[in-house]
Amino acid sequence: MQIGIVGLPNVGKTTLFNALSRGHAQVERYPFTTIEPNIGVVEVPDERLERLKELIQAQEVTPTTVKFLDVAGLVKGASEGEGLGNRFLAKIREVEAIVHIVRCFTDPNIAHIPPDLDPIRDIEIVHLELALADLELIERRKKRIEKDPRAKEELELLGRVQECLRQGELPELNEKEKEALKGYHLLSLKPTLYVANLGEEEEVPEDLKRYQPIGICAKLESEIQELSEQERAQFRAAMGIEEMGLEKVIRESYRLLGLVTFFTLERKKLRAWTLEGGKDVREAAGKIHSDMEKGFIKAEVINYSDLIRIGSLSQAREKGLVRTEGKDYRVREGDIITIKFHLTR
Ligand SMILES: Nc1nc2c(ncn2[C@@H]2O[C@H](COP(=O)(O)OP(=O)(O)OP(=O)(O)O)[C@@H](O)[C@H]2O)c(=O)[nH]1
Numbered sequence: 511m512q513i514g515i516v517g518l519p520n521v522g523k524t525t526l527f528n529a530l531s532r533g534h535a536q537v538e539r540y541p542f543t544t545i546e547p548n549i550g551v552v553e554v555p556d557e558r559l560e561r562l563k564e565l566i567q568a569q570e571v572t573p574t575t576v577k578f579l580d581v582a583g584l585v586k587g588a589s590e591g592e593g594l595g596n597r598f599l600a601k602i603r604e605v606e607a608i609v610h611i612v613r614c615f616t617d618p619n620i621a622h623i624p625p626d627l628d629p630i631r632d633i634e635i636v637h638l639e640l641a642l643a644d645l646e647l648i649e650r651r652k653k654r655i656e657k658d659p660r661a662k663e664e665l666e667l668l669g670r671v672q673e674c675l676r677q678g679e680l681p682e683l684n685e686k687e688k689e690a691l692k693g694y695h696l697l698s699l700k701p702t703l704y705v706a707n708l709g710e711e712e713e714v715p716e717d718l719k720r721y722q723p724i725g726i727c728a729k730l731e732s733e734i735q736e737l738s739e740q741e742r743a744q745f746r747a748a749m750g751i752e753e754m755g756l757e758k759v760i761r762e763s764y765r766l767l768g769l770v771t772f773f774t775l776e777r778k779k780l781r782a783w784t785l786e787g788g789k790d791v792r793e794a795a796g797k798i799h800s801d802m803e804k805g806f807i808k809a810e811v812i813n814y815s816d817l818i819r820i821g822s823l824s825q826a827r828e829k830g831l832v833r834t835e836g837k838d839y840r841v842r843e844g845d846i847i848t849i850k851f852h853l854t855r
């Protein structure tokens with residue numbers, strides 16, 4: 511799972527990236543600091559792991575992870591190769607979702623292009639560049655298939671998408687159409703989470719709320735990540751912070767992508783995994799090991815909420831709450847799964 515961080519130059523993309531990944535990618539007060547993309551593996555915070563660990567006396571706990579990609583800033587004209595535009599756009603095509611960060615903090619020492627602060631305009635600049643890049647791609651594809659009688663449906667669909675993007679709108683698509691467009695990796699259609707990068711004292715501006723952004727202070731978040739775990743806990747308690755902005759970003763990305771978390775427990779090793787929503791338990795097995803998917807026999811499943819309610823695995827078994835499920839069972843959020851499989855050679 512890869513999530514790309516996009517936005518204008520110098521808005522705090524790398525700062526957010528570093529905070530998320532506890533990394534030390536270069537952050538500078540001038541634009542176009544990031545040239546080559548930074549990739550970071552981010553652990554997904556999940557308080558259920560702590561509770562499960564206690565309850566089943568796990569000795570080792572491994573959270574699930576998601577990859578974040580931090581790329582060069584986008585400017586007007588990027589779709590035509592302005593700035594580091596092209597390179598940026600090609601990288602973003604590969605991601606499953608976008609975190610679009612918009613600058614809301616004021617700091618005269620940190621250049622902003624364009625110079626004044628206008629978050630809505632900034633979002634629209636990015637949208638426009640993404641749409642232009644998509645339109646170009648659609649145009650090329652249409653040319654290639656326009657004489658093919660079998661491609662009539664595809665042509666129609668592309669025409670409709672094109673019309674919407676030209677109007678600055680997003681097309682309404684049914685599942686079949688979404689599927690048909692998947693191979694295009696259209697930037698405008700990627701699920702997007704907006705993040706308002708605020709100054710320490712600021713709130714999300716009223717007019718920005720239509721994008722339902724998560725407000726964070728990237729600089730502060732990255733500084734807090736530098737603290738030891740203990741210091742961090744103290745800081746949070748003192749400030750009364752229940753959930754860090756970063757945790758919200760990760761949680762919301764999950765929701766946006768329709769991802770579910772499932773757990774496995776093997777010889778006192780507790781582990782969380784990520785699965786696309788709607789997938790069945792055999793595909794879940796494949797996340798763990800391809801052999802498990804190939805040789806899948808059945809799965810034993812109990813949901814986290816049931817286990818916590820009952821309080822122990824053995825009692826849950828006695829009460830028949832640990833179910834046996836076949837390959838078509840659709841994995842639910844928080845399922846704890848044991849896969850039974852045979853080795854196929
Ligand atoms: N005051 C303030 N400064 C910030 C905040 N977030 C980032 N900055 C500063 O803004 C500057 C740019 O931050 P970066 O994270 O490098 O921005 P970027 O979007 O990755 O920039 P490019 O890679 O050049 O496109 C740095 O000097 C940061 O310290 C914030 O929340 N408040």
Ligand SMILES: [Mg+2]
Pocket residue numbers: 523524525536543544580581582583
């Ligand atoms: Mg950067």
